[in-house]
Amino acid sequence: MPHVKCKGHCYTCPVRHQSIFSELPEDTLEETIKDFHTSVLTYESGETLFRQYDDSSESAFTLRKGLIKVTKSLPDGRTQIVRILVAGDLFGFDGFANESYNNTAIALTDCEVCRLPMAELAVLRKSMPGIDQSMVARLIKNVRQSEDMLLELGAKKASEKLASFILRLSLSDQNLSFSVDSLQGKPGSEWAKLHLSRSEIGSLLGLTIETVSRFFSDWKRKGFIQEEKGSIQILDAEGLKDAACTQGACN
Amino acid sequence: MPHVKCKGHCYTCPVRHQSIFSELPEDTLEETIKDFHTSVLTYESGETLFRQYDDSSESAFTLRKGLIKVTKSLPDGRTQIVRILVAGDLFGFDGFANESYNNTAIALTDCEVCRLPMAELAVLRKSMPGIDQSMVARLIKNVRQSEDMLLELGAKKASEKLASFILRLSLSDQNLSFSVDSLQGKPGSEWAKLHLSRSEIGSLLGLTIETVSRFFSDWKRKGFIQEEKGSIQILDAEGLKDAACTQGACN
DNA sequence: CGATCGTTTGATTAAAATCAATCTGAGTGG
DNA sequence: CCACTCAGATTGATTTTAATCAAACGATCG
Numbered sequence A, B: 001m002p003h004v005k006c007k008g009h010c011y012t013c014p015v016r017h018q019s020i021f022s023e024l025p026e027d028t029l030e031e032t033i034k035d036f037h038t039s040v041l042t043y044e045s046g047e048t049l050f051r052q053y054d055d056s057s058e059s060a061f062t063l064r065k066g067l068i069k070v071t072k073s074l075p076d077g078r079t080q081i082v083r084i085l086v087a088g089d090l091f092g093f094d095g096f097a098n099e100s101y102n103n104t105a106i107a108l109t110d111c112e113v114c115r116l117p118m119a120e121l122a123v124l125r126k127s128m129p130g131i132d133q134s135m136v137a138r139l140i141k142n143v144r145q146s147e148d149m150l151l152e153l154g155a156k157k158a159s160e161k162l163a164s165f166i167l168r169l170s171l172s173d174q175n176l177s178f179s180v181d182s183l184q185g186k187p188g189s190e191w192a193k194l195h196l197s198r199s200e201i202g203s204l205l206g207l208t209i210e211t212v213s214r215f216f217s218d219w220k221r222k223g224f225i226q227e228e229k230g231s232i233q234i235l236d237a238e239g240l241k242d243a244a245c246t247q248g249a250c251n
Numbered sequence C: 001c002g003a004t005c006g007t008t009t010g011a012t013t014a015a016a017a018t019c020a021a022t023c024t025g026a027g028t029g030g
Numbered sequence D: 001c002c003a004c005t006c007a008g009a010t011t012g013a014t015t016t017t018a019a020t021c022a023a024a025c026g027a028t029c030g
Helices: A026-032 A118-127 A129-155 A158-171 A198-205 A209-221 A237-244 B026-035 B118-127 B129-155 B158-171 B198-205 B209-221 B237-244
Strands: A003-006 A039-043 A048-050 A059-065 A068-073 A079-085 A104-107 A111-117 A225-228 A231-234 B003-006 B039-043 B048-050 B059-065 B068-073 B079-085 B104-107 B111-117 B225-228 B231-234
Touching: A059 A118, A068 B129, A079 A129, A079 A198, A079 B129, A111 A118, A118 A129, A129 A158, A129 B068, A129 B079, A129 B129, A158 A198, A158 A209, A158 A231, A158 A237, A198 A209, A209 A225, A209 A237, B026 B118, B059 B118, B079 B129, B079 B198, B111 B118, B118 B129, B129 B158, B158 B198, B158 B209, B158 B231, B158 B237, B198 B209, B209 B225, B209 B237
Parallel strands: none
Antiparallel strands: A003 A039, A039 A111, A048 A104, A059 A111, A068 A079, A068 A104, A225 A231, B003 B039, B039 B111, B048 B104, B059 B111, B068 B079, B068 B104, B225 B231
């Protein structure tokens, strides 16, 4: 059950400058939304914010704190994680094109989100041109990320998927990290310690828990990686690449 | 080699009303772009419009006629088709966020595109608010489609991927079709007869030609589908689903 | 007619899923 | 504090799935 914390205020918003509203003059924005039905909601780790199909998409959300996984599932339960949301991300805006959510959002950590009715977001988009512009920028990044992921899922072998994944996380300035250096210090990141289970890693890469576990165990034995309290460190990136990837497949 | 046909004019554009410029008042648009460096280019089937990485993304394109596949590849040549473009689609706009193209665009049929320098599209976006709005709408649709595809690639078995694929095409009003009913009659669709080779279907679904061929042969023998001059018809959708899909996986 | 390209089909191998035990560690309650 | 439980994770054995290797087929083209 989400807990309503309060009505949201832009000037106190921790992720204001990472959101799609970042470019807008603060006073104008605050003035415009003063009669809007925004609210700040909190969810506990594991809670579902909305589900594909069965909810009608009447609200969009901005993530203030925490991490959220966005998934899609087949009727028999097989699930694919399609994206992981970090502070500042806008999500649940399917309502623009379709009445129901196209995916499911589940809190990976305790979360705080700002909810905004779709209709009111639509008004904002009309009245403040900058919003569409930042949405375009974000959506393009989104599309690019999805395309990259399609290549991961469609063209790579299990070991390559896994190696790319942990390498990407360990580098990543703009991406997620197990140890989340990239998020450290940024507003809204206090609760953002990413910890994915084997099952979630599998669900992200289209693999089973066993396959994930086997490769990780193997790489630990070989000294390429190490893991402590759920956080993976890469000890020998070159060795890992040599062992897991055909030339260039993991860069 | 692309052939420059002429400078583009919006009022003669066959896909004007399917493009991101559809909502704009015609005269204003034409007036605004009159000094722009638009040009209409033609490409033959098989030609590459741009390649991931090695081109700097200085132009965006609108597809006027024909079909284009957008792909991503690994260094060793393994290739994933990430999207198929139809008349009216805007593409190659990676320049907004990044200097180089994130993917490769290859003509599936003879094509006609309208090329617009990124810098000028940026001007348009600033001066005509509606453009960002239609871009948002399209990009959302794009994201949704990519998410769907991630589920296909990450969670489904070969037979399910293939069955979903041909079922989707055969229904599809808004999607692509082998026989392309959905496009028939729409402006710009004259050259839009989709014919994908086994290898391209494989590259779209993350399978090999042999696997594609085997399932299709099997389904022909069983009378679920038939194929004539490259166009697949579904004879028994229920039978196909029963044979190829776990409950609900192919709807 | 031979050459070529895409497809089909078969045989074999490799990869990953599945099935089945165990193991581990973090709570829980006696 | 010590069993006990439970959810993940690991490991092994086995099966299934799809890739790979290999050959042949069929249409099209110069």
